[in-house]
Amino acid sequence: MQSSVRIPRISVACSLPALRAQADRLAASLGLRLADDQTGTDLLLRLTERHLELLSPGNRELTGAVFVEFVVGKAGYRRRQGGREMLLRAVGCKAKQPRKVLDATGGLGRDAFILADHGCTVRVVERHPVIAALLADGLRRALGHPETGEAAARITLTLADSRHILADMARTGEQLDVVYLDPMFPPRSKSAKVKKDLRILQLLTGPEEDGGTLLAAALQTAAARVVVKRPKGAPALPGPAPSHSHAGATTRFDVYLRPAGGGRPAAGP
Ligand SMILES: C[S@@+](CC[C@H](N)C(=O)[O-])C[C@H]1O[C@@H](n2cnc3c(N)ncnc32)[C@H](O)[C@@H]1O
Structure with a gap:
């Protein structure tokens, strides 16, 4: 049976040029592409100086990022x-x-x-x-x-x-x-x-x-x-x-x- 679920397009990005090499390694380990722009991306996995976060750019119902935080x-x-x-x-x-x-x-x-x-x-x-x-x-x-x-x-x-x-x-x-x-x-x-x-x-x-x-x-x-x-x-x-x-x-x-x-x-x- 064919599934009707659409697989989301996911890209990796980073918030600072200094994080680019790390983001590159992350993208390679996940088999994803490193995106310089967000065109054609449903979900963006972004490395920032604070944490790794997931966003749904362009989705006005899902603004803000999801990340894992146990401390604060x-x-x-x-x-x-x-x-x-x-x-x-x-x-x-x-x-x-x-x-x-x-x-x-x-x-x-x-x-x-x-x-x-x-x-x-x-x-x-x-x-x-x-x-x-x-x-x-x-x-x-x-x-x-x-x-x-x-x-x-x-x-x-x-x-x-x-x-x-x-x-x-x-x-x-x-x-x-x-x-x-x-x-x-x-x-x-x-x-x-x-x-x-x-x-x-x-x-x-x-x-x-x-x-x-x-x-x-x-x-x-x-x-x-x-x-x-x-x-x-x-x-x-x-x-x-x-x-x-x-x-x-x-x-x-x-x-x-x-x-x-x-x-x-x-x-x-
Ligand atoms: C509702 S979430 C769980 C939330 C979690 N209890 C928490 O406190 O954050 C369900 C998760 O289970 C994972 N999952 C579902 N079936 C799985 C399986 N067979 N093996 C491993 N992970 C699975 C999904 O990918 C998803 O991330």
């Missing part, structure tokens, strides 16, 4: 406020029981960073090279900062398709406590409710329809539980019913508990 700004604020309780509860992350987590849909690493900031060791897997490059840039800066260095050191990033990683783990018997999934939900509308970051990521990745496959693979691999983030009101991923859920104002976490010794997910919290 919203993520830094969230970290200082103690993080997101619902995610931590869903993953079963307690102060004296840090978990080993495979975040199989890494994205911009926000959920992974919350978990790492609360002591979890997180292996993040992201399959889109541009998204992985943005995340690698944010993690590198977080590693070098005294407030975030410890948490960032608990995160490793792999550029790969999680389906392959999960299949390898099932083959070798390697297990982590938790597999965390946050597959992109199909765009609901162009409303402001769908955050700009998510809409730019959606431009990059297109619709993702392999959530059910990821869940099945995750259930073979997680030792304790699989956690799936969904928009509140969205159906659960195709597959077995979750053991329980934690629902907030806009988001729901479906938890699939693994019975000791394997088998189908256990019922109840």
